Amino acid sequence: MASIELNGLGHRYPGSSDYALQPQTMRWEDGGAYALLGPSGCGKTTLLNIISGLLIPSEGRVLFDGRDVTTLPTEQRNIAQVFQFPVIYDTMTVFDNLAFPLRNRKLPESEVRSRVAEIAEILDLSSELKRRASGLSAEDKQRISLGRGLVRKDVAAVLFDEPLTVIDPHVKWLLRRQLKRIHHQLKLSLIYVTHDQIEALTFADQVVVMYQGQVVQMGTPQDLFEAPAHTFVGHFIGSPGMNLLPCELNGDSIRVGEQSLAIPPALAQQLAQVSGPLTLGVRPEFVRCAAEGELASLHARVLRLEDLGTSKLLTVQLGAHQLKVKLGEHAELPGEQVQLALQPERTMFYAAERRVA
Amino acid sequence: MKTYNNKAWLLVLPVVLCVAFSAIVPLMTVVNYSVQDILGPDQKVFVGTEWFKLVMRDPELHEALGRQILFSAAVLAIEIPLGILLALALPAQGWRSSLALVLLAMPLLIPQNVVGTIWQIYGRGDIGLAGAALNGLGLDYNYTGDSMDAWLTVLVMDIWHWTPLIALLAFAGLRAIPEAYYQAARIDGASRLAVFRFIQLPKLRGVLLIGLLLRFMDSFMIYTEPFVLTGGGPGNATTFLSQYLTQKAVGQFDLGPAAAFSLIYFLIILLACFVFYSLLQNAGPTEKAEH
Incomplete structure (x- = not known):
């Protein structure tokens, strides 16, 4: 668990003179559920990749609990990330998938087993542990992706990059509720990227609205609705x-x-x-x-x-x-x-x- | 109410005719030859499985088959790992990638007999770059005289000619893996080897299966290159199955045994492909595109 601070953070992709992400300063509290909301190309995935360490920003700093992690590689950041398309290791069983991050970190096998069992319980995957992961449905695969993040004890934050895109609408609600439950149960910091306002507003305590590479407003769903700080927030949120x-x-x-x-x-x-x-x-x-x-x-x-x-x-x-x-x-x-x-x-x-x- | 008629047969007729004249009729001719002893245009005797028994007992065939299996095994054991390594080492994008791909694809564009000729000259001890260089280094290399040298030359020639095919297939397969897999692997703390073992190799299975089948069939039927290089010699060192068959059919005009062997040859390849295919299909679940 950690608070995340962005200090004058901005990013320009090499060879481009425009900012993909305008320099900005922000603080996200420990244990909060944040949604990054904005249209395609607004820089939300760039911001997410910077936090997870898949991308090194061209300026500014990222701090986890006050510790500078700006140039730290992903594997040392204690970040879990769930992607738009389920990423699973399809030659492995569900159990091996969940155990993979722990085994890579050389944890003793007994601890691996107990951690995996615990997380499988939370995610309702206990009965599937022996199955080959590739045969599962998209939502189960997405649960495994999430599980691989949660299984690590030291996880500072879980990042979601539009994780429900490939999930059937009627299961979306279920998964989102499960996610909220896990959030309360494990007190994790969650950052959720989406372009779907309903998803953002129902999931997050704080919604961060992004537009053209900058954060135009951060606030509760109510703030965004009643007092939009930017005309973009005004017409992007709400229907019409x-x-x-x-x-x-x-x-x-x-x-x-x-x-x-x-x-x-x-x-x-x-x-x-x-x-x-x-x-x-x-x-x-x-x-x-x-x-x-x-x-x-x-x-x-x-x-x-x-x-x-x-x-x-x-x-x-x-x-x-x-x-x-x-x-x-x-x-x-x-x-x-x-x-x-x-x-x-x-x-x-x-x-x-x-x-x- | 649906009316049934047989008009659809007319639509498949062209294909049936094409297949019949290009595959079935020739194949049945071979079957015909394999069970008869043809002495002259009007003189023929039905001999049953006699030719098959004869061919199966032929020690020359056993030797050729042994050489052939060894050759195909060596080709697969070297070309597939080498092709994968090449694909992994290739630059992923930009002009370097295009340049590498073009250079890599060059050997594939050269006809087999030209490849044979190139290597025939290339390996010559007096004027060939490779042959002269090897001799200059003090190695006694002479593919026309030494069986081992001839055999290795054919193998190296095949690797040079066909490894790019595996590399290109693997390269295409690697490019099709979504970036998220690599990102997830980094987050999971996977080592380079684990990424290869658990992401790249499983995702390459489909293209590697195709590569394996193509290379097996092709190498098992190799004819032109050793024929151009050494004519199957020295001795019988590079006489593989197809050359043995040609010697029987065209050289000695033993149509019966040659036909019998053709059928055996055909069945061996069919069986081996079936085995490879089944093994690889069952090695893991079928890949389904995620997108």
Whole structure:
């Protein structure tokens, strides 16, 4: 078990002038479950490989419990990693697969047996130990990959690189629950890379959202949903994502297109400090249809209403922009025109993509 | 309601005809020869298994078969490990890799009789680079006079000619192993040897099986190279099975015994391939692509 610190860590692949990973500093606590979430090519696998030691970063340092491991080879880092595709040694039995990392480290055979038995118990693999590993299903193989990491006593953190990609959807839930149980049981630090927001949000205590080689927000699933720190977090998380409307500050109110929206004076003062164009962000969940003439509301033209089963999704035209509104299951189409009220404490303002208020 | 008719037979007819004239008819002709003594165009006697018994008792055949088995065993024992080692040593990518692959593939592009001629000159004691060099070093090397030298020359020639095939197959097999296997092995603390033993070798099994079968069949049927190099000599030192067969059929015109032996020869190769294939298939579970 260990805390992981990234100190000014950045990486450029040789021959490339762009950062695959922007220099950044971060600290991950011991025993936490973290998810690295982001679209393909955002640098999350690069970051993971740097932590596991498969890649040496071009700048900055990686510290495990304060110890500098930046240039330490993988095998000396006490890291376990589970890959996207199950990696098993298919000429070996399940038992030999699980014993492999221990035998490579020259542990006495009696200890190997007891450790393997213990881990097989946790992973529900006890009955399969004598079987040849290659005949198993993808999820069992993935369990073996995980087991080979957990079987080592000194493991500082277990890294997962999109481990459920090849698993059937109905088994995914099961495996994820098992993973959470193991996390509580063994108090391991887990780092889980995924591009699936549901996976990240259900698995992790802290979600680290990455975008174009940088961490744009680290927070609980609730933080990411209620107060996205970056417009990318806003539209990447949530379905559909956050509505983003360009706006301007105009005294004590905000101008959105042709319309004006009153805001509290404190907020207006805060926004007055910001230079550059502003963007208003509000999630479809935090917009509601207002009564005619209600204060702090925007006027919009209804485009369509879609039934999502448990809720309805209204799309409206507001000036040059479209806006999504999530309505209750039994909401009726309000007519051609609609008044929209934005929940003030859930309305965010962004400048240069970063949240300013 | 499905209607049944026999039109489909028309569709397979071309293939049936091709196979019949290219394989079945010639093979049956051989079977025909093997059970008859043909004395002239209209004079033939059915002799049953007489030719088979005769051939099986022939000491020359026993010697040729012994040489052949030894030769094929040596070819497989050297070319397969050497090919794997070469593939492991090849650069994985970049221009070095392309260059190495092209150089490696060159011997494969040379026809067998040209290979024989190249080595015939190359090994000559008076003007050949290898022969003259060996003699210059004080070794008494003369493939036309010494049976051992001739035998070794044929073996080295075959290794030079065909090891690249194994190397290319193994190289392709190695490239198909996903990077994650190597990363997982590093995390598991596996040694280089363990990576080879538990990842690379099992993943290469499919291509090595093909390589093994190809090299076995080819080496067991070797004809052109020793024929060009020494004509099967000195003495009978490099007379392998196919040359023995040719001598019987074309040299002595003993069609009956030659046909009988052809069938035996064919069955030996078929049996050996079946044994190799079954052994390797059962050595481990079948590889399934993970992707």
